[in-house]
Amino acid sequence: xxxxxxxxxxxxxxxxxxxxxxxxxxxxxxxxxxxxxxxxxxxxxxxxxxxxxxxxxxxxxxxxxxxxxxxxxxxxxxxxxxxxxxxxxxxxxxxxxxxxxxxxxxxxxxxxxxxxxxxxxxxxxxxxxxxxxxxxxxxxxxxxxxxxxxxxxxxxxxxxxxxxxxxxxxxxxxxxxxxxxxxxxxxxxxxxxxxxxxxxxxxxxx
Ligand SMILES: [Zn+2]
Numbered sequence: 001x002x003x004x005x006x007x008x009x010x011x012x013x014x015x016x017x018x019x020x021x022x023x024x025x026x027x028x029x030x031x032x033x034x035x036x037x038x039x040x041x042x043x044x045x046x047x048x049x050x051x052x053x054x055x056x057x058x059x060x061x062x063x064x065x066x067x068x069x070x071x072x073x074x075x076x077x078x079x080x081x082x083x084x085x086x087x088x089x090x091x092x093x094x095x096x097x098x099x100x101x102x103x104x105x106x107x108x109x110x111x112x113x114x115x116x117x118x119x120x121x122x123x124x125x126x127x128x129x130x131x132x133x134x135x136x137x138x139x140x141x142x143x144x145x146x147x148x149x150x151x152x153x154x155x156x157x158x159x160x161x162x163x164x165x166x167x168x169x170x171x172x173x174x175x176x177x178x179x180x181x182x183x184x185x186x187x188x189x190x191x192x193x194x195x196x197x198x199x200x201x202x203x204x205x206x
């Protein structure tokens with residue numbers, strides 16, 4: 001299935017926000033809205049946001065979620081395990097990396113229920129991939145052979161393990177599970193450029 005994916009590069013940490021849509025529809029999903037709401041709003045144009053899907057709870061990927069949800073009346077989804085991070089600057093990395101303890105508009109979110117979510121004509125499979133955080137997930141669109149990997153899998157790398165909930169053993173088993181996906185699966189990470197499962201799995205011996 002053909003889908004539209006627009007990458008919006010946001011913020012000081014240069015995280016990727018993604019606008020994902022079925023061609024011909026006026027609604028879309030935002031994966032990891034980032035922390036630069038005005039730029040994301042411009043990229044959305046006339047599109048209506050039907051849902052906001054988070055891969056994990058780190059501040060750089062979530063700070064636009066509050067205003068975005070309020071503007072469109074859209075639900076925000078995150079894993080149950082990362083729910084605690086959304087409104088806690090000490091564990092979502094804001095205090096440690098930005099040197100302050102300030103707050104942002106509170107984010108109200110619902111946990112992913114089960115392993116699937118269908119919204120805006122898109123059928124996501126929610127893959128639990130702990131390691132970078134306890135509740136990291138990857139959002140897989142099997143019909144489109146696309147994977148939004150958050151900070152779990154990057155082009156030529158994987159996410160930090162030294163932050164709240166990070167765990168090497170979990171990361172390795174998560175990467176191993178991702179590498180079982182079809183080789184031609186396009187990977188859209190939380191930072192950096194795109195890659196594929198086939199290109200990444202040859203770098204590891206898992
Ligand atoms: Zn992260």
